Amino acid sequence: MHERRSAFIAIAALLVTGVAAAPATAERAHAAPAPGAAQCKLPAATDDLGSGFPVDDQALPAVGTLDAAMLFVDFEDYPAPRGSLLKAESNLRSGVEYLENVSGGALDIEVTNSDGWVRMPEPSTSYPFERGLSYEDHVRYIGDAIEAADADFDFSDTDVVWVVATEEAESISYSPTTNHLDVTADGNHLTHAVTFGYDQWRWGGLVLAHETGHSLGLPDLYLFEAPEDDPENWHAAVGGWDLMGLISGQAPEFLAWHRWQLGWLADRQVVCAPLDARTTATIVPVEESTTGRPTADAMVVLPVSETRAVVVENRQAIGYDREILTSGALVHTVDTGVRTGHGPIQVVDATPGSADALDDAPFQPGTSWTEPSTGAVLTFEEARGNGLRVTIDPGA
Ligand SMILES: [Zn+2]
Structure with a gap:
């Protein structure tokens, strides 16, 4: 979840009933050289978090060092029990490890913890997390935590503030992010913050990686409002194929597209396919694309309009x-005109109607799929070493 300054977006938001018609596809001359990766970097076409380039201008850099201030807070109505600090620290640590691992070391997170529990000035129930929390309410909560910690904490190098509530305070019920904080402490203008509320005990540490994804500019891929014909399926767009979709999904690695947006996947690892000529590429598993094999081809992109592309990646159980x-x-x-929570990315299901929803969405070697708007035919074959051979033939 991510909130904007003016309109706080709760779990359910407005339903987008229609997506703008795709503009006409760019003409490409025959026999032109294959386009470079830059031509597949579809420009951002929404003023909120989305799937275009560059990521939102409020995003923190995803390459380099991220200084995080982790403030553990408790309340007069729910004091933290003795010995509970270690449990709170360790619950979120796996999220930091996830980001450092999946980035292949491109992102280094330096976490500075508060010196023990910081007592908030108001009782936990004065913060309306369960009563339609507004942007202002959330900023008041974060601001109170910063002010309460400030005497013993140096915020001068802080990039992002993480406020972790004691597990006792169930009314701090969920974990919103803001990229529009406006608090100055120790001479540093603080703009990014995340609350870690009671739901962190259900999600585990990957909730920290998901929320930090927003701090770095990534959108939510689950749907704020489920489809009309499938009214409880908030995961109809990508299922569990990306951490920004379903934290507890079976495949929580970031999509190759997200790695590319964050600068973790290099341009040379992206095969940008033209609409008017055959493309063949062998791609490595996404899971190794930014770690063990950071120079190998990892994604094939076929732009079908100025804001839409079809992307193929190779997912393996690693x-x-x-x-x-x-x-x-x-x-x-990928549609860069669709904003966070409204389905900027949609997985194509190789087995529509199956009982496993999108969990069995990948196409198997030896099969093919025809892209409906262009007629391009995508064929998939096995290659050595967990590789996937992708061929794209132009539509007739
Ligand atoms: Zn989110």
């Missing part, structure tokens, strides 16, 4: 994806 049941070619569409 890394944080080790629980996945169906590996293979994960095909999805």
Whole structure:
């Protein structure tokens, strides 16, 4: 979840009933050289978090050192029990490890903890997390935590403030992010913050990686409002194929597209396919694309309009994806005109109607799929060493 300054976005938000019609596809001359990766960096076409380039201008850099101030807070109505600090620290640590691992070391997170529990000035129930928390309410909560900690904490190098509530305070019920904080402490203008509320005990540490994804500019891929014909399926767009979709999903590694947006996947690892000529590429598993094999091709992108592209990546049961049941070619569409929570990325299901929803979405070697708007035919074949061979033939 991520909130804007003016309109706080809760779990449910307005339903987008229609997406702007795609502009006409750019003409490409025959026999032109294959486009470079830059031509597949579809420009951002929404003023909120989305899937275009560059990521939102409020985003923190995803390459380099991120200084995080982790403030553990408790309340007069719910004092933290003796010995509970260690449990709170360790619950979120795996999220920091996830980001450092999946980035292949590109992102280094330096966490500075508060010296023990910081007592908030108001009782936990005065903060309306369960009563329609507004942007102003959230900023008051974060601001109170910063002020309460400030005497013993140096915020002068802080990039992001993480406020972790004691597990006792169930009314701090969920974990919103803001990229529009406006608090100055120790001479530093603080703009980014995340609350870690009671739901962190359900999600585990990956909630920290998801919320930090927003701090770095990534959108939510679950749907703020479920489809009309499937009214409880908030995961109809990408299922569990990306951490920004479903934290507890079977495949919580970031999509290759997200790695590219963050600057973790290099341009040379992106095969940008033209609409008018055959493209063949062999791509490595996404899970190794930014770690063990950071120079190998990792994603094939076929732009079909100025804001839309079809993307193929190779998902295997390794890394944080080790629980996945169906590996293979994960095909999805990206639309940079669609904002966070409204389906900027949609996975194509190779087995529509199956009982496993999108968990078995990948296409298997030996199969193919026709992209409906252009008629381009995508064919998938096995390659050595967990590789996936992708061929794209122009539509007739
Ligand atoms: Zn989110």
